[in-house]
């Protein structure tokens with residue numbers, strides 16, 4: 001559809017089941033309802049955002065800010081909405097939140113086999129920092145990626 005209405009908004013209790021289902025579908029495991037609820041409602045360091053296109057949820061992203069550092073927890077789109085700039089939109093919003101909170105360095109962990117996400121993160125300015133051996137349940141290594149933020153950097157609007 002031309003000019004879809006795109007909205008990135010704060011996640012609420014009403015999004016817990018959606019995020020749980022997306023985690024299960026995309027990653028084969030989930031934090032679960034209880035932890036997601038705690039994250040969204042009570043964790044002051046956690047920032048969960050849901051992306052809506054024409055009023056329909058199509059993805060979400062999450063961030064932990066522990067000044068002066070932050071960690072991208074997840075950034076996920078439904079398959080039909082990938083490759084259209086929505087991932088960049090979400091990451092830009094998360095980085096703007098980091099800048100707002102004077103975060104100096106943002107990290108994330110990604111499976112070494114997830115070459116698509118690694119390519120995406122590199123396009124968004126992350127560099128490969130180190131490898132965490134056998135980090136995941138199945139013994140797979142995690143790639144630790146890093147993006148330094150300049151105090152004056154501008155990353156667009158925040159939500």
Ligand SMILES: CC(C)(COP(=O)(O)OP(=O)(O)OC[C@H]1O[C@@H](n2cnc3c(N)ncnc32)[C@H](O)[C@@H]1OP(=O)(O)O)[C@@H](O)C(=O)NCCC(=O)NCCS
Nearest residue numbers: 074075076077082083084085086087088116117119120123
């Ligand atoms: C990772 C993900 C969020 C990226 O979102 P997306 O909407 O597909 O990415 P975008 O269309 O915004 O692309 C942004 C940039 O990354 C680049 N990019 C995207 N996928 C890429 C890939 N597989 N390889 C290399 N570069 C890639 C794009 O070319 C684009 O560059 P440009 O803006 O300079 O032209 C999405 O693919 C996804 O949900 N993947 C499954 C879940 C996942 O693995 N998440 C990461 C771990 S939590």
